[in-house]
Amino acid sequence: MRFIDLQTQYEHYKEEMDRAIAEVLASCQFINGPQVAKLESTLAHYVGVREAVGFSSGTDSLLAVLMAWSIGPGDEIITSPFTFFSTAEVIALQGAKPVFVDVEDNTLNMDPRQVEAAITPRTRAIMPVSIFGQCANMTALNEIAKKHGLLCLEDGCQSFGGTHHGRRSCGLSDAGATSFFPAKPLGCYGDGGMVFTDDSDLAAHLRSIREHGQKSRYHHLRLGMNGRMDTLQAAVLLTKFAHFEDEVGRRQSVARYYLEHLPAGVRGPVILPENHSVFSQFTIRMVQRDQVQAALQQVGIPTAVHYPIPLHHQPAFTGIIDKNALPVATRAAREVLSLPMHPFLTTRQQDQVLDALAHALAQNPLPE
Numbered sequence: 001m002r003f004i005d006l007q008t009q010y011e012h013y014k015e016e017m018d019r020a021i022a023e024v025l026a027s028c029q030f031i032n033g034p035q036v037a038k039l040e041s042t043l044a045h046y047v048g049v050r051e052a053v054g055f056s057s058g059t060d061s062l063l064a065v066l067m068a069w070s071i072g073p074g075d076e077i078i079t080s081p082f083t084f085f086s087t088a089e090v091i092a093l094q095g096a097k098p099v100f101v102d103v104e105d106n107t108l109n110m111d112p113r114q115v116e117a118a119i120t121p122r123t124r125a126i127m128p129v130s131i132f133g134q135c136a137n138m139t140a141l142n143e144i145a146k147k148h149g150l151l152c153l154e155d156g157c158q159s160f161g162g163t164h165h166g167r168r169s170c171g172l173s174d175a176g177a178t179s180f181f182p183a184k185p186l187g188c189y190g191d192g193g194m195v196f197t198d199d200s201d202l203a204a205h206l207r208s209i210r211e212h213g214q215k216s217r218y219h220h221l222r223l224g225m226n227g228r229m230d231t232l233q234a235a236v237l238l239t240k241f242a243h244f245e246d247e248v249g250r251r252q253s254v255a256r257y258y259l260e261h262l263p264a265g266v267r268g269p270v271i272l273p274e275n276h277s278v279f280s281q282f283t284i285r286m287v288q289r290d291q292v293q294a295a296l297q298q299v300g301i302p303t304a305v306h307y308p309i310p311l312h313h314q315p316a317f318t319g320i321i322d323k324n325a326l327p328v329a330t331r332a333a334r335e336v337l338s339l340p341m342h343p344f345l346t347t348r349q350q351d352q353v354l355d356a357l358a359h360a361l362a363q364n365p366l367p368e
């Protein structure tokens, strides 16, 4: 059994995929080929925004937005401690300070009730993360941002395709960024990312930043980066996107089956009624996480921990906030366990996971 089954996915789309890749090889337009612009317009339409700008990764997408907004030393950005490292890494790379606020215990997304108390005169933006495929409470967060004159950037690296009150992730605030890392719900065959926005000036700025701050060839208005998306990756994504809605439906069916059959003693993911999750991960919680993960590994069930260390405990961020702060994120890091999740997981495989999980729990009862 595989945790994420990219091999089966490739076998399903092999003919189309090989053709799409061969077309790029034949054209030799490896940089800025027409597939990049086609992908941008296709995905902008899907997300429901005017502009989409492809990047070399999710991390570069997030970083480029902060560069375009001139986030720098002295600035503070409020973000979540319960996420992949790069969310806060890009803030610190710009010389700004990530200000971590705790997450909600049910969704593990940023808790809007904690945000206002964290705002200072230095705060420039809020950067929520839509974790595990479910949007953060963007309605409440946008309201707070608006009230205090802050920008709002959704880290939608796990939630592309998800919705909040019927509107797509990445199109819910000033800007949203996603990742096409192979393991994400829409993944390419390498690294890739994209920024979505309705702000045409921001989009123009981002297009310049991803090509070394160019205005036109060899005329550099500002500092930028080499942040382009490869033509090959755009071709891969166009091919996979044709099947994306179907795959999201399958992911949701897999999640529903897990949820209906989870053994007692574990907490399943909580999806709020206003959200549709794309289940980039199906993450459960239990106190005996480490023992259960080891027992599952012994019987060949692959699992993963997203994430074992909250960002305020990472050596790279020590000193930003007290280690004992943010108890919800800290506890979640000890309890979370992600089960195999992909569109091609069969009911039989899910039964194997569920049986092994029930068995592992029975072997490792809760301490009194």
Ligand SMILES: *Cc1c(COP(=O)(O)O)cnc(C)c1O
Pocket: 057, 058, 059, 060, 083, 084, 086, 087, 129, 155, 157, 158, 179, 180, 181, 191, 192, 193
């Ligand atoms: C994957 C991920 C990123 C980084 O994306 P890359 O494409 O790997 O650079 C950032 N934030 C979150 C929440 C992610 O899951």
